[in-house]
Amino acid sequence: MVTVSPPKSEASPSWAYVLQLPHDRCAPRIARVTLRAVLAGHGLTGLTDTAELVTSELVTNAYRHTTGPATLRLRALAGARLRVSVWDANPHIPPPFDKRPGPPHPVHPVHAEADGGRGLFLVCHYADA
Template identity: 50%
Template sequence: MVTVAPPHPWVYALRLPCDPRAVRVARMTVRAALDGHGRQDALDVVELLTSELVTNGYLHTKGPASLRLTGLSDGRLRVGVWDSDPYVPAPFSGSGEGFVPLAPPDAGSGRGLRLVQEYADSWGGWALEDGEPGRGVGKLLWFEVGGPAAQPSQR
């Protein structure tokens, strides 16, 4: 059965604990939401990149994370992942650092952000503050895939 995508945006949000199982829960949530909206065309890429951003948050912070999956009316899918570390890595920082270098073949990690660069149509990120200068409350990293309006913004 084919599901017709609605002409208006839809959003799913999920709060994730600092737990290694959070990555699996995020993947399952993305899979269920995209299946439900008939977006199997983007499932593999969105699931992979979501997994990478949630893993990054788990590995580099001690706090919780949040996932937000949005289906936009023009067919794009946007995923945002918040975590409690205010450091925004390249390529998300827009600092002009260019592409993340390839990880050595024998490295056990270091490929996630490169995958986002390779497979997302656009991406970005910013540090978040609680209103007091210098007091960070984390960061939000996001990417978009699909749709006619998706153009690389950081390439």
Template identity: 45%
Template sequence: MPETEPWEYTLYIPNDVRAVTVSRRTLRLILTVHGLIGLVDTAELLASELVANAVRHTKGPAALRVCWSGGVLRIGAWDTDPGPPEPPGELERLGDAEEGRGMALVRACSDLWGWQPLTRNGNRGKYVWCELTSAA
């Protein structure tokens, strides 16, 4: 049974491709402990795409943020590039393309997504987020 009280976690990660796996496994543990196992598979996919973009397209550190409030799970990634993410294409049109599917997957698999410029600890960057609504 999912919790009704809001909660939030932030995982600070280095610019390292292994951060995607660490983020995904950490997210799975958080959601399992909070009784949100039904959201794990989709949430892992979304977090993987957001963190992979943060690590692949920037040079600095990043952070994964996971929040639960009012039956909505928000997953976001902060990175040091203040520019907007690439606009998502149509998933069907991307086919077997090696690049460019990340934000299309985020748009297709989440209930809502967006981004905003953000400053953290004196560093400029952006925060890209998406939301999943619990069916429970």
């Protein structure tokens, strides 16, 4: 595991953590545990539920739809906000994130009986951008 945390400045909460995740079914759980520890360590536990949901969905998609490793990046933003980024080796950007400009909005509802397909809709709903 690689982590990076630059020195804190008094003006803004400047830190970032990067976690390299192998293509392993345990990756979403490891990402959630890491996220909870980082947020607790920085006094941002109020963000935990939403950030954990978004992180879990993105890392799960990286595991399910690629064959290689993934990278989780957590970065502090001004105003007690958090940026969660997940990178994987698949060059295809899934809808609705493949549309520009503006924030993604789910366009296709998922049938109630479907076994999957709700993850990115949850990300769109719970993430600010």
